Amino acid sequence: MPLAWVDEISGIEPAINFLRGNGYTSQIWPQEGVEKQFLGYLPLQGWLHILTQYILGFSIYMVRLPYAIYLLLGALFLYKALKKTKVNTLVSLLIIILVLNEKSLFETTRGIRVEPITFLLLSISVYGFSTKKIYIVALASSLMIVVHPYVWPAAGVFLFACFYFWNITTVHPVLRLVKPNILWLMPIGILVFFLFFIHFDIELLYAQFVNQADRHTSFGGITSHFYNHFVRRFWPYYITQPYIPLLIYFALGYAIFTVLKKKFNPAILALLLTHAVWFAILGPMHRYDSVLVFLSLFAVLPLLSSIRLPEQKLIYTLLALLVFSISCVDVVSRQLLATVQRAERSPEKFLTWLNSNIDKNSSIISGHEIAYYAAVPNDNVDFFLFNTTPYRFDFDTYQNLYIISNKTWPNHDLISKYEVPNTVAWDWIKNSGTQTYQNLYLLKAQTVQDYNNALRKMKSANTAERSKFTYE
Numbered sequence: 001m002p003l004a005w006v007d008e009i010s011g012i013e014p015a016i017n018f019l020r021g022n023g024y025t026s027q028i029w030p031q032e033g034v035e036k037q038f039l040g041y042l043p044l045q046g047w048l049h050i051l052t053q054y055i056l057g058f059s060i061y062m063v064r065l066p067y068a069i070y071l072l073l074g075a076l077f078l079y080k081a082l083k084k085t086k087v088n089t090l091v092s093l094l095i096i097i098l099v100l101n102e103k104s105l106f107e108t109t110r111g112i113r114v115e116p117i118t119f120l121l122l123s124i125s126v127y128g129f130s131t132k133k134i135y136i137v138a139l140a141s142s143l144m145i146v147v148h149p150y151v152w153p154a155a156g157v158f159l160f161a162c163f164y165f166w167n168i169t170t171v172h173p174v175l176r177l178v179k180p181n182i183l184w185l186m187p188i189g190i191l192v193f194f195l196f197f198i199h200f201d202i203e204l205l206y207a208q209f210v211n212q213a214d215r216h217t218s219f220g221g222i223t224s225h226f227y228n229h230f231v232r233r234f235w236p237y238y239i240t241q242p243y244i245p246l247l248i249y250f251a252l253g254y255a256i257f258t259v260l261k262k263k264f265n266p267a268i269l270a271l272l273l274t275h276a277v278w279f280a281i282l283g284p285m286h287r288y289d290s291v292l293v294f295l296s297l298f299a300v301l302p303l304l305s306s307i308r309l310p311e312q313k314l315i316y317t318l319l320a321l322l323v324f325s326i327s328c329v330d331v332v333s334r335q336l337l338a339t340v341q342r343a344e345r346s347p348e349k350f351l352t353w354l355n356s357n358i359d360k361n362s363s364i365i366s367g368h369e370i371a372y373y374a375a376v377p378n379d380n381v382d383f384f385l386f387n388t389t390p391y392r393f394d395f396d397t398y399q400n401l402y403i404i405s406n407k408t409w410p411n412h413d414l415i416s417k418y419e420v421p422n423t424v425a426w427d428w429i430k431n432s433g434t435q436t437y438q439n440l441y442l443l444k445a446q447t448v449q450d451y452n453n454a455l456r457k458m459k460s461a462n463t464a465e466r467s468k469f470t471y472e
Contacts, residue, residue, distance in 0.1 A: 002338075003345065003435060004060065004369040006385060008112040012063055014038040015049035016376060024197070027392045028385045031208040035392055039198055040208040044147040045114045060347045060373050063112065070116040071109050075100060077123035084130035086305045094324060095297060095304065101327040103241050104290040106334075114148050115290050121147065122294050125158050129266065135183065138162040142187040146194055149213065150288050153273040154295060159187060161266040218283045225279055233284035240330040243323050244293060251296030254303070267298040337434060343420045344436035347373065350418060357416045357442050359400045364393055367404035367458065368440065386455050387462040395452070401445040403454055411450035412443040 010028060017038075018024045024046065026034040034040060048066065056062040075096050082092040099105065099119075108115035121140045128136035137158055144155035160177050163184070167176040198205055218228050234245040252275060255268045274295055282288065297304070338345060347370060354374045358365065358381060365371045366386040375383035384391055386403075395401055408414060418440045445451035 002110040003437065004347065004373065005111060006369055006387070008063070009369045009372045009385070011041075011045055011112060011114075012049050012053075013372070015046050015053060016058065018046075018050055019053055027382075028388055030388050030390070031211045033204050033208060037198060037201060037204060038208075039201070039205040040212040042146045042148055043194060043197065044143060045117060048117065058376060060351075060370075067109050067112055067116050070120045071100065071105070074116065074120040074123040077120070077127040081123065081127040081130040082301075082304075084127070085301055087301070088307055091304060091307050094320060097324065098327050099290075099293065099297070101241075101331045102244060102290055102293050103236055103330055104287050104293070106331055108287050108290070113287065115287065118144070118147055118151055119290060119294065122151070122154070122291070122298075126298055129158075129161075134162045134165050135186075138183040138186045142190050145187060146190060150274075150278070150282060151291055153277045154270040154291070157266055157270040157273055159183075161269075216283050216285060217281060228284040229275075229279045229282075233286060233289060235284075236286050237289075241327060243326065244289070248289075248292050248296050251299045255299050267295070267301060271295040271299045341434070341436050344438040346437075349420070350437040350440075353416070353418050354404075354442065358402065361400070362398050363400035363402060364395065364398045365402040365404065366455065367402075370437065371402075371404055387459050389459070391455075395448045401448065401451040403443045403445065403451070403458075405441050405443060405454075405458065406439065408441055409443055409445075409450075409454040409457075411446045412454060413446065415442040415444050417441050 010026075013028055014024050014026045017026065023036075024038050024043075025036065026038040026040075029038060029040050031040045038046075049063075052066045053062070056065065078099065079092055079096055082095060083089070087095070105115055105119055121144050124140040125137045125144075128134065128138075128140065141155045141158040141162065144151045144158075163178070163181060164173075164176045166181050166183050167179045170176045170179055218225055220228075230249075234248075237244045251271060255271050258264075258268050259272065271292075274292065278288075278292075343349070350370060351374055354371065358374065358378075360378055360380050362380055364382045364384065365375060366384050369385070372383045375381040382393055382398075384393055402415075403409065403412065418437055420438050443454075445454065
């Protein structure tokens with residue numbers, strides 16, 4: 001199981017606050033006003049967290065289980081869409097496996113990010129188009145509006161395509177796109193619900209949302225934008241999944257060629273508009289790339305539907321098997337490593353150890369995201385992210401100031417060290433750079449000043465580490 005990490009905790013925290021009667025608020029996000037109302041991220045992920053946590057209850061497994069379900073449901077809808085468009089069964093299964101193994105989608109499902117939800121909505125949309133169930137496309141596209149801005153271009157194209165197909169009796173093509181109809185109720189209804197949910201606080205929404213968007217914006221001139229979008233965006237893929245950028249380049253060329261022939265369809269237009277918007281605005285964060293992969297496959301669907309494996313030459317079959325094998329390398333190696341390290345990665349064992357060593361009287365803890373799962377069930381224990389300022393807690397009011405760290409700090413008492421006996425210590429594992437809960441320290445600061453000094457140094461080290469992967 002993956003370790004708890006920052007996106008996981010940042011996504012679930014406002015929903016847990018809501019369920020505990022504290023409103024849709026946050027104590028760990030950096031934007032101003034989040035303690036009043038959290039509006040730094042579009043709400044669909046938070047709404048789903050509220051629903052699933054209300055039904056399933058709070059634990060690290062119940063937080064993560066829905067994301068596996070989103071992934072499997074997305075795969076099911078995509079498979080049904082492929083079969084509906086006459087794609088060969090083996091080809092359909094190969095495509096599903098390639099999509100599920102794709103680095104961005106695989107990592108973000110493990111990391112409890114929004115991408116598996118986006119994948120599900122895109123799959124439902126493609127299924128709706130393939131079955132000509134326009135209202136399904138309209139609903140899924142409307143939900144995309146409140147999932148993440150990176151999918152807005154595709155959502156817009158899909159919605160206008162729905163309006164166009166629905167207004168079939170209208171002759172003028174422009175009027176067919178914009179003539180009001182019952183499908184408009186879906187995006188309008190969702191947006192109105194969203195406005196009620198945030199109490200119509202547009203000013204706070206703008207302030208927090210723009211602040212968050214600025215962190216993911218591409219900068220520089222046209223050359224920098226070109227490099228960021230077409231080269232740097234795919235830097236993690238070049239070693240383990242080099243076919244992913246090739247697929248995206250090919251699909252983009254195919255889309256441009258199709259438009260030049262004056263042939264238009266929602267898949268082609270969604271891909272081209274997404275490329276244009278991302279090129280102009282979005283920083284090259286590779287975890288977004290599953291959207292481009294999906295839209296690229298949707299765009300070349302006519303080519304995929306023409307494949308008949310028995311009729312293909314042996315070299316093409318071997319090439320497909322090679323791509324399939326390469327796609328599994330990243331996933332299999334990660335799963336193998338996780339299996340070998342399962343004792344060191346076990347959140348249950350770590351949380352049992354942590355709970356047995358924390359004084360439950362007015363305590364605050366930071367240093368590792370897993371501590372959030374220990375703090376939530378205990379009303380006397382608070383949690384914050386050490387690498388995200390400002391800190392919204394008055395440390396002077398706490399009896400115990402705890403830090404989880406991979407090293408000791410001056411003027412901090414060692415409460416305990418987490419050690420799992422008989423762990424595998426092969427050299428290739430030691431050199432892999434993977435992190436586990438093994439050998440983490442639970443420390444207690446002697447004074448508030450000592451606590452702040454340690455937090456400042458930890459934050460500086462974390463910032464330096466993250467700067468290696470910055471995309472600005």
